[in-house]
Amino acid sequence: MPNIGDRLEEARKRQGVSIREASEATKIRGDLLLSLENNNFDFDLPDVYKRGFLKLYARYLKLDTDKIMADFEAAMLGRSKHKRSDSREFFGRMDLPERTTPLGSSESTPPFGDHEEPKNPESKPAERMEQQADTSLYWKVGIIFVAVFVIFSLLTLLVQSIFSSDPEETDPGTETTITDNSGGGPGNSAAANAPMNVVLIGLGDTSVVVNTVNGGERIREASGSLEAGEDIPFTANGPIMIVASNIENIAVRINGREYRADGMSGLGRWYFKETGPYNP
The missing domain is CATH 1.10.260.40 (lambda repressor-like DNA-binding domains)
Known part of the structure; x- marks a missing residue:
């Protein structure tokens, strides 16, 4: 045998x-x-x-x-x-x-x-198990594809929200509170056109984008990655908008006066003019 x-x-x-x-x-x-x-x-x-x-x-x-x-x-x-x-x-x-x-x-x-093949559905267990395995594999592949698509979409939306240059998209319900650590308060007068000497101070690693408010142009020398202990000085001819992926990791010095965000974290936007921060 x-x-x-x-x-x-x-x-x-x-x-x-x-x-x-x-x-x-x-x-x-x-x-x-x-x-x-x-x-x-x-x-x-x-x-x-x-x-x-x-x-x-x-x-x-x-x-x-x-x-x-x-x-x-x-x-x-x-x-x-x-x-x-x-x-x-x-x-x-x-x-x-x-x-x-x-x-x-x-x-x-x-x-x-x-002879005829038995019509009992239990006569072909092997073929039926193969079909069940194929169906399970298709479901798993479909679920993985959907999960990857959703994660990619969320990451794309997050990057677009960080580097968006349109100040009109700011959510008024999530404005960042600014604290003046030099003793002076934010000004409430109209935006001045006089040049501002601005310094971005890195308190931690973050991504920063600086745009002009009136013209909507990006200030290239001030945008990019900001590491802890790094300073980026630049000059702005009018009000600016600063977008940071980690708002708690930067400080802003304008004409010698320094400002920080207290009690805030994550993505945030600041608006500054010559007299200090303001809400548009």
Whole structure:
């Protein structure tokens, strides 16, 4: 009798696959796979399941499934004849005649009889398990794709909000409170056109964008990354808007007077003119 189990075990070890990995890939319990590799087909399941599991496992190991199934059927047929012989010996002298069927009838054995595949949906467990595995894979790929798309969209919106140069998009409900640490307060007069000597002071790492308010132009020499301990001096000819990704990590010095944000963190916008910070 061909040893099917030895071929299964040899193919699995040759590919470097463990029983656990094979079980996860085929969705067949590990103890059943071990029974197949031990050439033990007496586990308590209908024969149709045994055929389905063996065919699926042989296909997974890239073996000749037709040869494996043919050897399995031969082994099962030999085992069936052996059981009938044992049953006759059990009854001693009694002869148990076998039921004969006319040659060529629908009840005769192949190749003379006609056979139909069982219509029971449980007759093809291997194919049904493959379909379920494919459907699960499609769902997982779809969920991963949607999650990546949502994360990318959120990151794009965050970057656009940080580097937006339009002051009219400022949310009045999230204006930053400014504290004058030099003893002077923010001015409330109209924006002056006199040049302002401005210094951006890095209290921590952040990204900064400085735009003019009236013209809406970006001040290139003042925009970019600001590290802790770094100072960026520049001159502005009129009111400016400062956007920082971490508002708590910068201080602003205008004409020698320094301003900081108290109790604020994250993305924020400041508006400054010659007399100090103001709300547009």
